[in-house]
Amino acid sequence: MTCTSDVAGNAALAICESLLLALNDRDILPEKEIVGILRDAASAHENDPGEDGEAELHIAVAALINSIIDGGNSVRRR
Numbered sequence: 001m002t003c004t005s006d007v008a009g010n011a012a013l014a015i016c017e018s019l020l021l022a023l024n025d026r027d028i029l030p031e032k033e034i035v036g037i038l039r040d041a042a043s044a045h046e047n048d049p050g051e052d053g054e055a056e057l058h059i060a061v062a063a064l065i066n067s068i069i070d071g072g073n074s075v076r077r078r
Contacts, residue, residue: 017068038069
């Protein structure tokens with residue numbers, strides 16, 4: 001992975017986390033729905049057969065998303 005894609009990935013993650021927090025703060029999406037979105041995203045990577053030659057990347061992405069869920073980073077726990 002190049003430095004540029006690392007920067008782009010980190011920026012995308014920060015933007016998405018901010019959007020999820022804002023949606024929850026404004027009572028647009030409840031915590032349950034936000035966690036569901038994150039679980040779906042993790043599942044998409046966990047279930048990827050790795051035919052694109054990037055199986056390790058998919059595993060790492062799923063692990064990161066699951067750690068976000070476990071850490072509560074995208075939902076302000078009430």
